Amino acid sequence: MPRGYAGKFLEVDLTKEKIQDITFGDSVLEAYFGGRGLAAKILWDRIDEKWPKVDPLGPDNVFLALTGPMTAVYPGARICCSGKSPLSNGTVGSTASTEFASELKMAGYDGVIVTGKANTPVYILVTDEGGEIRSASHIWGSLGEDTIRVLNREVTEELTKRKPNIGLWREPGIIYIGPAGENLVRTAAVMTKICHAAGYGGYGAVMGSKNLKAIVAKGRGKMPEVDAPETVKLLWKEVHRHLIEESDFRRMGTGYAGYMVGADTSSEPIRNWQEEWHDEKRYGGPLFETRYWVKKYWADFNCTTSCMKISCIKSGRWKGDITDMPDYELEAYCGTNLGIFDPDDNIHISAVIDNLGHSGINGPNTMGFAAELYQRGILTKEDLGFELKWGDAEAFEKLAWLIARREKIGDILAEGTFRAALKIGKMKGVDVMPYAVHVKGIEVGAHGTRSDADYTHDISYAASVQGGDHTSVAVDGYTEMSSAVFTDSAVICNFCFFWVPRSLVFDFAKAVTGFPITMERWRREHGPRIVTLQKALLLMGGPDVRWRPMEDDDNPPRFYEPLASGPHKGKTTDRDLVEKKKSTYFETLGWDERGVPTKETLQKLGLGDLEPMMRTFRR
Amino acid sequence: MKVSIRVFGNLVTILGRKQVIELNEGGTVGALSNRLAESAGLRRQGYLGNYKVGGDDLAILVNGRNIHLLDGVETVLKDGDEVVILPPTAGG
Numbered sequence: 001m002p003r004g005y006a007g008k009f010l011e012v013d014l015t016k017e018k019i020q021d022i023t024f025g026d027s028v029l030e031a032y033f034g035g036r037g038l039a040a041k042i043l044w045d046r047i048d049e050k051w052p053k054v055d056p057l058g059p060d061n062v063f064l065a066l067t068g069p070m071t072a073v074y075p076g077a078r079i080c081c082s083g084k085s086p087l088s089n090g091t092v093g094s095t096a097s098t099e100f101a102s103e104l105k106m107a108g109y110d111g112v113i114v115t116g117k118a119n120t121p122v123y124i125l126v127t128d129e130g131g132e133i134r135s136a137s138h139i140w141g142s143l144g145e146d147t148i149r150v151l152n153r154e155v156t157e158e159l160t161k162r163k164p165n166i167g168l169w170r171e172p173g174i175i176y177i178g179p180a181g182e183n184l185v186r187t188a189a190v191m192t193k194i195c196h197a198a199g200y201g202g203y204g205a206v207m208g209s210k211n212l213k214a215i216v217a218k219g220r221g222k223m224p225e226v227d228a229p230e231t232v233k234l235l236w237k238e239v240h241r242h243l244i245e246e247s248d249f250r251r252m253g254t255g256y257a258g259y260m261v262g263a264d265t266s267s268e269p270i271r272n273w274q275e276e277w278h279d280e281k282r283y284g285g286p287l288f289e290t291r292y293w294v295k296k297y298w299a300d301f302n303c304t305t306s307c308m309k310i311s312c313i314k315s316g317r318w319k320g321d322i323t324d325m326p327d328y329e330l331e332a333y334c335g336t337n338l339g340i341f342d343p344d345d346n347i348h349i350s351a352v353i354d355n356l357g358h359s360g361i362n363g364p365n366t367m368g369f370a371a372e373l374y375q376r377g378i379l380t381k382e383d384l385g386f387e388l389k390w391g392d393a394e395a396f397e398k399l400a401w402l403i404a405r406r407e408k409i410g411d412i413l414a415e416g417t418f419r420a421a422l423k424i425g426k427m428k429g430v431d432v433m434p435y436a437v438h439v440k441g442i443e444v445g446a447h448g449t450r451s452d453a454d455y456t457h458d459i460s461y462a463a464s465v466q467g468g469d470h471t472s473v474a475v476d477g478y479t480e481m482s483s484a485v486f487t488d489s490a491v492i493c494n495f496c497f498f499w500v501p502r503s504l505v506f507d508f509a510k511a512v513t514g515f516p517i518t519m520e521r522w523r524r525e526h527g528p529r530i531v532t533l534q535k536a537l538l539l540m541g542g543p544d545v546r547w548r549p550m551e552d553d554d555n556p557p558r559f560y561e562p563l564a565s566g567p568h569k570g571k572t573t574d575r576d577l578v579e580k581k582k583s584t585y586f587e588t589l590g591w592d593e594r595g596v597p598t599k600e601t602l603q604k605l606g607l608g609d610l611e612p613m614m615r616t617f618r619r
Numbered sequence: 620m621k622v623s624i625r626v627f628g629n630l631v632t633i634l635g636r637k638q639v640i641e642l643n644e645g646g647t648v649g650a651l652s653n654r655l656a657e658s659a660g661l662r663r664q665g666y667l668g669n670y671k672v673g674g675d676d677l678a679i680l681v682n683g684r685n686i687h688l689l690d691g692v693e694t695v696l697k698d699g700d701e702v703v704i705l706p707p708t709a710g711g
Contacts, residue, residue, distance in 0.1 A: 195710075452637075453631075453636060455627050455628055455705070457625075459683075475678060475680075476680050476683055476684060476685045476688075478685040478687065479678040479685055479705070498707050501675070501676060502675040503675055523687075580681075582681070582682040582686055584683035585683065586644065588683075588684060588685075588688065
């Protein structure tokens, strides 16, 4: 058994109510590592050529919550959620910072794999004794904060009853869904710790489709052994030092960016991306810091960077609301994208989104889409039940509830921006796809491509196997293999990774697992293997939609409109550059000119069993 | 010959965002980065800011291809090439 791994995974069949421990071979673990990579492999092995027919919201989908060998050993513990995505019909490695990951490992598990569907709402409890299925009927319908409160108390009391001599049980780790996930809102997130989310991919809806309200983990064992403990200790100190000395995120997280991404790089979504520049000086870190943050330098398990802040509104209309900083993405999406430039309102919407279990990016992307349709007179007060004007926080709160409950037009908006655009287009007899800002079904993160001043540009989203996911953009088919693809599979936090010299991180990986890991191998072999597998699953897609090679490897129409304002006014994404760089990207990864993996590449990466399906996509 | 440069992330403040550089025929990526460093008043040989040119932490792309897949800093540039300089950057 390689080191760094606890040694087993918990497999729960909710239909048969069967639980068992399973393992994977050393060679599989070495090739796919954990998290995003391992999830894609497990999904392909289990679903196989039935992939196009499997409904992501049906009982044949698999929900996975996986750690990686570096989780909780390297700073910044996270859990990676995956499955067939209800949005892209491919897979996403969707991560969230949470003690659930470290508790799982200390309970002796590297991950939880859930199949089938429960008859009634349940949650899964994982402890050193194994896994059990418990009733969640009493919390089905609960908002996030209530869910945590109840499960915390219930599980701690139960465990105290079973082992009264332990003393005080500290709170367990919990991942859960809110009403949005329960009602199969396609963009719903897997939530944890009130305001953390595994947002991209819509895996909250996958949990909801299985009647799975939460997974709770409490472990009292030791962390798995590492291959070279003295080396790991030394390297940990080095990593720690780099993060303390060089991290930009310790003071304000990404919360300074609400202003900067608008004013400086002109790439912030404003009113459904109709603009990307603003100069609202109070909308950034300093004001949030002085007026709202109650807890600073607070972190999750084994995290040095400690970028997390807690915002609490202490007076006024929204007194009592609690959310995280908000981070930049939610300052943008729960703020400027809805025409909201008031920090109070932004924090409130963010707290509402968290409690309902919406994804803070994907959910408000659809909300902004709806608001633009309202602006254009395509959606009316009758469709919504209220007026939806830009900047009206109360209206957007109502909209968040409407979608979470699938009421009125909320039922269609709950399908995610792309599918809602298809349905509304048919319903209203007008093409609204030009207003949908998504790539391959996944709504785009809050970094635009038109100004060319942010890190996102031309093929960042267009060529990515995870669509609009801004945390895992396409760069050159080489560099990103040792960043996002790696961190999502090792399952560690990017913000404990960015300032650390790459060689140090990969030495750490080797010292933990004993695998002959190098950054070069990840860039040429491991990363491409994982991304090529994801690309294949994405191509297979189905059952409701399948992306067209080349045509759908593109930016949303809005990203080709010239910017309306600001210092980069008139600029837009360069279509020629997109096409040119896409070709180069495909070539670098060994895919054909339409982005279909070639037979040689599949052989080389050990993915030969994908050839029969991939052949059907080639011209 | 003329080569166009695009810079992203925290090197923008040091190097500027976009420019067109004149290089002698046969000029390499190494020569280009020396020229950029010189114009920016940087002193550390072989580095742009804190990043080693040709090292693991700075992505330098020529027409969309990472120089590690070409000839590293010895990669020869042609007239009209586009060079992108990308420090490790983030989503938020």
